[in-house]
Amino acid sequence: MLSPAILLSSQQWAQATFGSVQLGDPRRVQRAVDLAFHLAQHPQASLPGVLSPAGLEAAYRFVHSSHTSYEHLVAPHLQHTRQACHQQAQVLLIQDTTEMDYQAHPTTRGLGPIGNGTHHGFLLQSVLAVVPQHDQLLGLAHQEPFLRQPAPEKESKQQRWKRERESEVWERSVRILGSPPAGSQWIHMGDRYSDIFAFMRQCREQGCDFLVRAYEDRCIDLLVEQGETPVPPRSHHHRSPTLHLLEVVKQMPIRSSMWLELKSSQKHPARKALLAVSWQPVRLLPPRTREANQWRPLVIWVIRVWEPDPPEGVEALDWILLTSVPTHTATQAQERVEWYRRRWIVEDYHQGLKTGCHMEEREIRDYEGLRTLLGIIAPIAVRLLQLRVLSRQCPDELARAVIPTDIVLVVAHLSGHPAKTMTVQQCWHGIARHGGYLGRKGDGPPGWKTLWLGWMYIQNVLQGMQLASLLSNQLDL
Numbered sequence: 001m002l003s004p005a006i007l008l009s010s011q012q013w014a015q016a017t018f019g020s021v022q023l024g025d026p027r028r029v030q031r032a033v034d035l036a037f038h039l040a041q042h043p044q045a046s047l048p049g050v051l052s053p054a055g056l057e058a059a060y061r062f063v064h065s066s067h068t069s070y071e072h073l074v075a076p077h078l079q080h081t082r083q084a085c086h087q088q089a090q091v092l093l094i095q096d097t098t099e100m101d102y103q104a105h106p107t108t109r110g111l112g113p114i115g116n117g118t119h120h121g122f123l124l125q126s127v128l129a130v131v132p133q134h135d136q137l138l139g140l141a142h143q144e145p146f147l148r149q150p151a152p153e154k155e156s157k158q159q160r161w162k163r164e165r166e167s168e169v170w171e172r173s174v175r176i177l178g179s180p181p182a183g184s185q186w187i188h189m190g191d192r193y194s195d196i197f198a199f200m201r202q203c204r205e206q207g208c209d210f211l212v213r214a215y216e217d218r219c220i221d222l223l224v225e226q227g228e229t230p231v232p233p234r235s236h237h238h239r240s241p242t243l244h245l246l247e248v249v250k251q252m253p254i255r256s257s258m259w260l261e262l263k264s265s266q267k268h269p270a271r272k273a274l275l276a277v278s279w280q281p282v283r284l285l286p287p288r289t290r291e292a293n294q295w296r297p298l299v300i301w302v303i304r305v306w307e308p309d310p311p312e313g314v315e316a317l318d319w320i321l322l323t324s325v326p327t328h329t330a331t332q333a334q335e336r337v338e339w340y341r342r343r344w345i346v347e348d349y350h351q352g353l354k355t356g357c358h359m360e361e362r363e364i365r366d367y368e369g370l371r372t373l374l375g376i377i378a379p380i381a382v383r384l385l386q387l388r389v390l391s392r393q394c395p396d397e398l399a400r401a402v403i404p405t406d407i408v409l410v411v412a413h414l415s416g417h418p419a420k421t422m423t424v425q426q427c428w429h430g431i432a433r434h435g436g437y438l439g440r441k442g443d444g445p446p447g448w449k450t451l452w453l454g455w456m457y458i459q460n461v462l463q464g465m466q467l468a469s470l471l472s473n474q475l476d477l
Contacts, residue, residue: 001084001136001386004402008390010040017379020076024067031062032073036376042456043357043380063364063372073375074143077382081139085129086181092130093141093208094189094343095173098350100124100145101360102370110367112147121360122147122367124353124374125169127177128346128382132339137389139382142173145371170194171202179207187211187325189343195322197287200298204324211339214302214320217246221283223299245282249304249320252278256330258305258337262317263344270444273317278304279333284322301327305337345385352381352448387455388448391432395425403427410461431458 006012014037021032038050048056062068085091102108103119111120124145129138148166170190180186186208190199192215203210220243256277263270280302286295303321310316321340327333353359357377364370399408399422408427412419415430422430429439432446435453439446446454 001138001389004390005404007383007386008404008407010037013383014040017077018073018376021073022075023072028062028065028067031058032068032376035059035062036380039357039376040380040383041459043377043384043452046358046361046363060364060369063369064366068372068375070145070371070375073372074140074378077139077379078142081129081141082177084138085141085186086184088131088138088184090132090185090187091138091180092132092187092189092339092342093127093177094130094346095125095127095170095194096191096343096346096350097123097125097169097193098353100354100370104361105363108365108367108370110147113150114148117150122370123166123169124350125173126346126349126378127173128349130342130345132342134393135342135389137345137382137386139386140378142177143378144169144173145374147367167193167196168198170196170199174199174202174206174208177206185209187339189339191343197284197295197298200284200300200322200324201286201295204298209324211321211323211325211336213340214245214249214322217244218287219243219285220245220248221285221297222248223281223283245284245302246320248280248282249278249302252280252302252304254278256333258330258334260305260317260337260341271311271314273307273310275305275317275337276308277330277333277337279327281327298324300324303327303333303336305333348448349381349385352384353377356384356449356452357381384448384452387451388446391424391428391451392445393424395423397424398422399424399427406462407431407458410458410465414461431455434458 001007002013002016006016014033018032018036019029021029023029023032034055042050047059051059099114099121100123101114101119101121102111103121111122113119114121114123122145125143126140127142129141130136131138146169174188177186188203188208188210190212192213194212195215200210200212222243254276258275258277260273260275261270262273282300282302284298284300286297300322303323304319305321306318307316319337319340321336323336325336327336357380359374359377362370362373364373394402400419402424408422409419411427411430412422415426415433417426417430428451429437429446431454432450433439433454434457435446435450435455437443437446437450437454
């Protein structure tokens with residue numbers, strides 16, 4: 001994660017993120033930096049809204065140039081994130097897929113079917129790197145935009161297994177990121193769509209761990225723990241009488257309990273839930289397919305966390321998690337649950353792309369142009385989330401020791417707090433209030449939307465002050 005000074009300055013951030021991009025010509029590099037600067041200042045604005053007519057024409061040439069591409073533009077950010085991953089003892093690699101919908105732009109060429117096939121757009125696989133100890137967002141470790149390939153008509157099951165499948169993007173991401181350095185633990189995480197045996201197997205082959213939410217009712221063997229070490233599995237050719245994961249999980253005894261803060265949703269407010277926790281080592285058997293015939297079973301730990309007594313009218317929380325990380329104690333099981341809670345940051349990231357950066361509203365005439373523009377906007381969406389992380393660090397420290405002095409002075413004046421004693425938390429809450437944050441007792445900390453809207457308002461105030469000072473000096477002449 002970049003330093004606060006660089007992160008808070010659109011100009012410095014654009015230079016740090018795109019100044020080293022390899023485009024074969026320093027003028028193209030400067031164009032990338034300039035475009036990133038203007039979009040970083042106003043992520044929700046259209047290109048015509050932030051660029052002059054000449055700059056707009058140059059931007060369209062830039063995104064359609066054969067010398068620029070998504071891969072070139074995003075490469076420095078990915079490299080910086082991966083280097084940061086190698087310097088951490090433990091990293092969560094949180095992965096998810098989203099659909100980028102361009103149904104509102106029917107003339108955009110080169111897109112593929114999404115959803116149930118009635119809309120068109122492209123798919124986007126993103127992997128965010130997060131340090132769990134203090135929720136530091138390192139950035140994008142990997143990202144892959146791709147088009148959905150419709151299945152051939154009357155395709156047989158055997159033919160489907162022979163061709164490349166859409167779900168392979170999960171294991172491909174693991175393979176591209178490779179193995180962690182000695183002494184470091186990388187944990188790949190995903191929701192129920194990541195419950196893919198090949199994905200979990202690829203994690204182990206790369207020397208990584210995994211934590212996924214169960215979706216399939218898989219065949220398993222039970223393992224009996226002796227002390228804290230599972231009994232070695234039997235030969236992988238042996239098939240015991242079939243046990244099914246979901247049936248076994250329901251019979252696991254409660255071994256612990258924990259409180260969990262649940263985020264608010266459109267239907268329900270934020271609340272604190274008392275959850276029961278169970279865990280059990282099992283041997284996960286490979287699927288019965290020709291492809292998986294030589295695969296060995298995986299020794300994993302199943303963790304179930306559920307709400308035995310939910311509030312009236314509220315759907316009970318019930319998660320079944322599968323992990324390769326040994327889990328023997330209540331503290332360890334609760335830690336895995338807390339890891340899984342962080343999975344929502346990748347959904348926040350995709351929402352930031354769509355609502356914070358309006359990626360789906362970009363009027364670029366073809367898929368390749370959209371991919372290239374994504375190379376600029378993808379790191380901007382990361383910056384939105386890193387701003388939220390920054391706002392929650394060192395809350396009781398004096399603001400002027402962390403945040404630029406001119407920002408502190410403006411926020412203090414507008415909020416009525418003395419600048420000398422204003423804390424980091426008071427400053428960021430003051431910024432967020434200009435973005436719609438109410439700061440009521442049960443509201444929790446501000447999110448990235450209110451923070452970013454408030455930050456843009458403060459930036460506009462600063463620009464107005466600087467312009468007024470400039471004009472005043474000219475009058476003195």
